[in-house]
Amino acid sequence: MNMTPEQAEKLLRKAPRPLTPPGLLETLKSQIDLPRPQSEEPRFYERPSFFRRWLPALSVALWLVACVVILGVQSNLLIKLKAENAALRAAAERTDAANQDQSRLRRKDELTRLRADNDEVRKLRAEVSELNERLKQLETLRAQNRRLLAEASAAPGTSPTNDFIATQAETIERTKCVNNLKQVGLGARMWSNDHQDTMPQTFNEFKQYLHSDKVMFCRASSGTVQYEIISPGVGEEDPAVVYAVCPTHAIVVLVDGSVQQMRGDRKLVVRPDGKTVIGR
Amino acid sequence: MGDNTEELCRRSQQGDTHAASELVTAHYEKIFAYFRRLSGSDADAADLTQKTFCKVWKALDSYKGRAAFSTWVHGIAYHVYVDWRRLKNRFDPQSDEWWLTCVADGPSPFEDAAERETAHQLYSLIEQLDEATRETIHLHYYQGLTIQETADALEIATSTVKYRVRSAIEFLKGRLTEAKQY
Numbered sequence: 001m002n003m004t005p006e007q008a009e010k011l012l013r014k015a016p017r018p019l020t021p022p023g024l025l026e027t028l029k030s031q032i033d034l035p036r037p038q039s040e041e042p043r044f045y046e047r048p049s050f051f052r053r054w055l056p057a058l059s060v061a062l063w064l065v066a067c068v069v070i071l072g073v074q075s076n077l078l079i080k081l082k083a084e085n086a087a088l089r090a091a092a093e094r095t096d097a098a099n100q101d102q103s104r105l106r107r108k109d110e111l112t113r114l115r116a117d118n119d120e121v122r123k124l125r126a127e128v129s130e131l132n133e134r135l136k137q138l139e140t141l142r143a144q145n146r147r148l149l150a151e152a153s154a155a156p157g158t159s160p161t162n163d164f165i166a167t168q169a170e171t172i173e174r175t176k177c178v179n180n181l182k183q184v185g186l187g188a189r190m191w192s193n194d195h196q197d198t199m200p201q202t203f204n205e206f207k208q209y210l211h212s213d214k215v216m217f218c219r220a221s222s223g224t225v226q227y228e229i230i231s232p233g234v235g236e237e238d239p240a241v242v243y244a245v246c247p248t249h250a251i252v253v254l255v256d257g258s259v260q261q262m263r264g265d266r267k268l269v270v271r272p273d274g275k276t277v278i279g280r
Numbered sequence: 281m282g283d284n285t286e287e288l289c290r291r292s293q294q295g296d297t298h299a300a301s302e303l304v305t306a307h308y309e310k311i312f313a314y315f316r317r318l319s320g321s322d323a324d325a326a327d328l329t330q331k332t333f334c335k336v337w338k339a340l341d342s343y344k345g346r347a348a349f350s351t352w353v354h355g356i357a358y359h360v361y362v363d364w365r366r367l368k369n370r371f372d373p374q375s376d377e378w379w380l381t382c383v384a385d386g387p388s389p390f391e392d393a394a395e396r397e398t399a400h401q402l403y404s405l406i407e408q409l410d411e412a413t414r415e416t417i418h419l420h421y422y423q424g425l426t427i428q429e430t431a432d433a434l435e436i437a438t439s440t441v442k443y444r445v446r447s448a449i450e451f452l453k454g455r456l457t458e459a460k461q462y
Contacts, residue, residue, distance in 0.1 A: 003457075005449045008452050009421065011395070013421050015317075015403065018312070025308060028329065029304055032333075033334070034293075034295050035293075036295065
């Protein structure tokens with residue numbers, strides 16, 4: 001017998017079903033252990049809270065807000081710092097300009113005063129030159145005078161006199177002394193400008209500021225003497241203080257560079273602070 | 281039937297023991313027969329049936345109705361059987377005597393003695409098939425699952441099921457022809 005696949009399948013489907021043992025159904029029913037019924041309401045972990053659902057978005061948003069706030073604060077601080085910086089820079093520029101102006105004005109004043117002093121010195125030099133000329137003429141006149149005196153003494157009933165000539169010679173000496181002290185005062189002030197406004201202690205300190213070493217001496221007819229520094233190292237802040245004096249002619253030079261003659265009741269006075277000034 | 285089973289499943293998932301009893305009543309005989317044919321022992325088959333339904337109740341929440349409940353239960357039964365075989369290391373084929381007894385018992389579905397003889401030979405040959413093909417034939421023909429349901433229960437492709445069925449039929453046809461010639 002040849003079996004077709006259909007016949008084989010038909011026979012396989014007719015396979016007998018084994019009988020179940022008695023009591024199996026009851027056993028199976030007794031072993032039913034159903035899982036705990038689920039409630040219709042979703043469980044807590046299945047229905048997250050509003051905060052839990054939006055936590056990622058909220059954290060990102062919070063982070064962004066924090067970044068914006070930080071940026072804002074930093075920008076504000078930056079703007080304030082920039083403004084302060086600009087204000088300080090402007091103030092510094094103003095201060096620099098003011099300092100420059102002040103320094104320029106001070107130099108200008110100093111220059112003006114030095115020029116005036118220089119003009120005065122020139123004038124005095126011219127005067128000295130003129131006086132030298134007169135001195136030469138005076139020598140000639142003196143020689144003529146001696147000759148005339150000799151002639152007059154030879155002639156009976158005449159008395160010799162030379163008062164006029166002696167007065168002129170005294171005037172010339174004093175003028176030279178004034179000129180020298182002017183130059184001493186000028187040199188000392190120039191030296192003090194370079195040394196914290198303090199006048200020099202000795203002539204050697206400011207010798208190079210003088211036109212000639214001869215101006216440190218008074219060549220009077222009675223003899224040559226060096227001018228005396230009576231306020232060595234004094235500051236320039238008090239212009240009335242006497243700096244140097246000529247012992248022969250009683251002519252003084254003050255700290256401000258001016259030269260004065262001690263005539264009449266004028267005399268040198270020592271103040272309580274130890275500085276020498278002109279008094280009466 | 282299908283809708284009723286789905287309803288019973290839904291109620292069982294909600295804890296209805298009566299519905300679960302009805303599910304057991306409807307399916308336990310098929311599952312027992314499946315194990316009985318494969319294991320060859322009433323006691324083992326009953327034990328495996330109990331294990332299968334225990335797993336069914338534990339896994340009932342995971343049943344989403346994508347496959348028929350019967351298919352889902354057969355899938356669990358298949359895994360229970362595989363575990364049992366692996367545990368007991370039982371690879372011995374089913375004896376012919378059981379089939380003789382089984383075929384002879386009760387009201388016979390066969391038309392005559394010749395057909396009964398042929399069925400006897402056929403069932404004996406089925407037991408000589410390799411394990412995978414034999415399990416496929418059991419589920420498809422003995423348990424009455426469709427090709428798709430068999431594939432779902434065994435978690436294999438339908439084409440694989442069709443291939444195994446075709447190769448089994450060819451094998452049976454060849455062996456029966458040889459038996460006639462001798």
